[in-house]
Amino acid sequence: MDGHIVDERPQLPAYLQKCLDQLPKTKSCEISPGSPSSVSLQYIKALPSRRHQYASLLLARHQLTQQLGECPGPAPELILQRAVIYEALGCSELALADAYVSYTLCEVALEGPDISDLEPVEPNGDPWPTSEDSTVALAHKYRSLILLCRSALILGCQHQAKLWIDDLLALKRQLQTAEEKESTMPHEAAVDEFCDFWTIYTADATLKNSVSELRKCPKFALFGQSQRQVYPWNDHEPDRMSREALDEINGKLHEAAPDLEVEISVLPTLSAGNGPSGPEASSQLGLYAKRDLAAGDTILEERSVLTAIRPHGEALCDACAADMETIPSGDRRYCSGCNIPFCSEACYSLAKRTYHAPNEEAEETDEGYPPPQTPFCPGTSGNEDIHVLGRAESSTTPEWDLYFLLLSRTMQMAETQGVHPLDLFEIKYLWGDVSPTPTLDQLPSRTGPKTLPYSVRHHVELPLQWFEILMHSRVRCRPYSKQWLEKYDWWIIQTLYAKSRGVADAQQSTWTGKPEVAAVHPLWCLANHSCNPTVTWKPSGVRNLTVVTEKVWQSPSAGENAVPWTGIKAGEEIWNHYTDIHEKDVRERRARLQAVLGGDCRCDRCTAEASLDR
Template identity: 25%
Template structure:
C-alpha cells in the first residue's frame, strides 16, 4: 500500500492544477492525462493516477484502432466522416446533433457500425497528437504518428501498472503486465519484470486477493465539501433537513469529539465530528426519524417487487421451499454493513411501470423495467428517471445481485451496490430541470465520507475506474469531456476524484436491506439519508433502524441498548424493553449500530473496518476486548 497522499501546497500540487485546467479545455489530450497521472503518482495518489492513465490508454487505443480501420486519416481525409483535421472543435455542443438523437453509433464507409463518442474522441485525440508532433515536424506520415502513439501507450501502460500495484490491485496489475509484454515486448520488460515478480508473490497470499486499498481524503481542490463543523452548517442541517425527517423535531445535530480510529487500535487523539442528539426526552418504542431520500436504489429493478425509487415492497416474493434455520456462512460473509431484513409480505399498493423502458427492453436494449408507487412517480422520479429511461443500465443491477465478483479482479466490499448509488447520483446530477454537480446535490453534500486526515479505504480498479466509465457510456455521456447530449451537467463532474469522494460517502453512511431475491438472500435495497447519517456508531445503540420506503429510527428499551441482543429484526430494528419508558434524556447522544450487534467483538470490528477506517473504540468493544482505554461512540 502506498503512503498517505502529499496534499500540502507544493510545486507538484500547483502543476497538477495546471494540468487539470488544461484538460478542462482540451479533454482529449492523451499526453496531458499521462502527465497528470505521473503527477498524481508522485503525490501518492495512485488511485487517481490509475484513472488518468487508463483514460490516456483509451484515447491512444482509439486513435490507433480507427486509423487502422480507415475511419481516421493523418493526412486530413478519411473513409469515414471524421478525421484529425476536419472534426469540429469540441465545444460541448455540435451543430449537427439533433435533439433526442440517442443512437450511440453510426455506419462507416463499409457499413460497419462505429461508436460515435469513440470516433469523436479518437479524432480529437489525433488532433492533439498532430499538434504536438507538428511543433517539430510539419510533414507527418501515418507511420510516424502510429509510432508516437505506440511509444505513449507503452509509457502509459507502465504507469498504469505501477499505480495498480500501489493500490494493491494485483490481479489487474498482472493482467496489464502480460498485455504490455505482448504489445511492447522487450521495450517494457526492464521496467515491469521486477513488478511482475512482486505481484506474483503477493497473489500467493489470501490477503492480497481480497481488496485493493487507497486513502479517502478531502482533496484540496474539492470546493463542494462544506465546513461540517461551522455554526452555519450545523444550523442549516437542523433547519432544513431535520424538520423533514424527525417527527416533532425529536433529534438535533451537534458537533462533538470522537477518537481517531486506526487499524491497529493505537491512540491517535481526537477529532471533531457531527452527531445526533435528543432534542427532548425520548421514550422506548418511539419513532424519532422517518427520512426519505431520492438517493435510494434497488438491486433487482425488474423482478424484485420493489419500488425503484423508495424500495417499498409492492409484491410478495417467492420464499424458498425449505426455509433455512441459519444464514449460510458464504452469504453471511458477503453481507454489507448497515443492513436490516425486509419482510416478504406487503400491502397492496397502486403502481406504475415505465412503458418506455419496457419498449426499449423489447427492442433489445439491456435496460431494466422500473415500477414505482404512484407517489414516487409523481414527486421524485422526474428528477432522475429521464436520464435513466431506456438506457442500458441492467448490467449494473445484475452485478449487484451476483453472489461473486468476476474472476481475476480485485473486489471491494459492496462495490456493485455503491455503483448503483453512483448511477443514481449521476442521474440526479444530470437532471434536465436542475443540473448540479454530483457533490453539490442535497442528497450528497452533507454526507460524511472524507476528512482532512487521510484514512485507508477499500479501492478497486473495477469499481472505481472501469464501472464509472461504463456508467457514463450507458448514459450516453462522453467520458472525457463530460459532454451530455441533453445539455445538462457541470464541467468536471465525471472526474475520478469525484467518484472516489462519492464512494467514500456511500461507504461511510449507506444503509442496506437484506431480502430474498432470485439468487437467494442478498441486499435488495440500499440508500443514503442525510439526517440518518449523522447518527454515530455504537455497538450498544440507543436506536434500532429499518429501511422500508423511509429510514426509520425507533428508540430501543434499556435491554435492547445493552447491545448483546439482536432484536426482533436483524440490525436491531425491533422494539426491545419496556415501551413508554424514558430511556434517552434530552441532550444525550442518539447512536445506532452499523452491523449485526450479536456478533462478537472481533467480528464486529472486522465488519466495520471499511466504514469506520479503524477498530471500533465504543465502550462495549473496549470492554469486551479487555482494553483499558475508555471508549465512546465511533464516527
C-alpha cells in the same frame, strides 16, 4: 536556495493561490503558471524543497486539467501527464484512473472504435495517429501500462496488477529491437522501468520486491484499498460544524424527526493512533434528543431516493426500494415514459423532481439513446444500456455493484437537478472519515492511511462506461470535457465512494441471499454508530429510527447498580448501529465495520470487550 513562483498568475483558484503565496519570495527558481516547464516533472523534482515541489505539482495538475477541458476530445498525452503528476502527489487512485483512460484511448487507436466510443486527439485538437501508424500509440500504451501496474500494486489490487504486468512484458517484447532482445531480458528491463518513479512522499511499497512476490503468488487479491481524503482542490466540502450547516440540516430534520436536533459530537478518531493520553478525538455531527423519548417510540421517518437496486425490475419501488408486492394496486405508480414502478405518488413525484424526468413521447437520438432533456428515461423502446451497468445477475461482486449503483444514482440526481454532485444535500454533509488535507505548513512524510475499499472495475471501469453512454444523450458529459472535469472528474467519484461507504446500508434478497438493495438516508445516518445502540431500524422504503426496548450489552462494571433501560433522556445523543450488534466476537464486529468507519470501532462496548480479549 529556496525557489519562488512569480506573482503573474492568471485566475488561479483560491487554494492554489494561497499555496503559492506561502512560498519564500526569492529569485533562485522562478516558475510562471503559464510556462511549459511548470508541468515538467523533471523540473519539479529539481526544485529545492518539498514545499516547492508540492506547490508546483498542484500547479501542474491545475494547468493540465485546464488544458484537457479546452481540448475538443480526450488527449492521451495530457491525460497521461496528469496521471504522472497524480502519482507524484501520492494519489495512486487518481493516477490509475487517468492511466486507464490513456490506455483505453491507445487501444481505440490500435484496434478501432469497438473498444470505446471515445476518440483520442492531439493536445491541439488534431486527430491522434490511427492504426496505420501504430508507433506512437504503442509507445504511449507502454507508458500507460507502467503507471497502471504501479498504481494497482500500491493500491493492493494484485489480480489486476498481474494482468497488466503480463501485458507490459508482452508489449516490451514487441517494442524491443532484435539487438535489445539479445542484450537484456524483457522482464528485467520492464521491471526496472516499472520501479523508476518519483513521489514527494515516502514510497508506499518496495515495488521491485512486490513484482517478484506477485509473480510467485498462487492467489491474488482482487480488491485493494485507497485513501479517503479531502483533496486540496476540493472546494465543495462545506464546514460541517458551521452554524449555517447546522441550520440547514436542522431545517430538514424538523420535517422527518421533530423531536431530534443535530449538534456537534466529540468522537474518537478511528484512523489515527492513540495519543499519550488515549485515543485522539475529533468533532463530528450527531443526533440529540430534544425531549425524553420512551422505549419503543419511532422518532424518525425519512424517505430518500439515493438508493441502489439490483436487479432493475418490477419487484421494488425505483425510488425508495419498497417491496411492490406489499403495495395496494391503487397506490402504485408507473413512469409515463418507461413504466418503471413506484410505490406511491410521493415517490413518483420525488423521482421526477430529483433524478428521473419521464420521456413521455419516447423520443430518441439518431443512435437510439434518450434525448438530452430526459437522459435517464429510455421511453418504450430506447437504449437502456446505462441501467444495465452494475446489474448483471451473474455478478460475483453484488455488494460492490450496489456501491457503484449508488454512485450512478448520485450522478443522475446531479444531472437532473443541475447541481454539482458534492453539493447535493444527500451528499454534502456526509462524513467520509477522510484524512486531513496536506498543507505547506503540515506536509506529512507519508500519504494518509488506506482504509477505503477499492476496486478497479467499480471505481474506474464502470463509471467510465456510464459516461460513455450518457454522452450520447448529453455531449457535454463526455469524459474530459470541461463540464465533466468540473462535475465528475475522478477525484469526485473517489470522494463520492468515500462518503457512501461510511453510511450506506445493504439489504439482502430473500430469494438469493445476496445483497440486493443499498440506500443512503442523510438524516438517519447523522446518528453515530455504537455496538450498544439506543435506537434500532429495519430496511424499508421509508427509513425509521425506533428507540430500543432493551440494550444488547451492559457494562460489567455496572453490576447491581445497573439502571433499568426506559428510553433516551432529553439532551442525550442518539446511538445508531451499522452492523449486526448481536455478534458477540468484538474482533468480528470490528472487522465488519472497518470498511464503513475507516478504522476500529471505539464505542464503549468494543473498547471494554477488546480490553478483556487481550
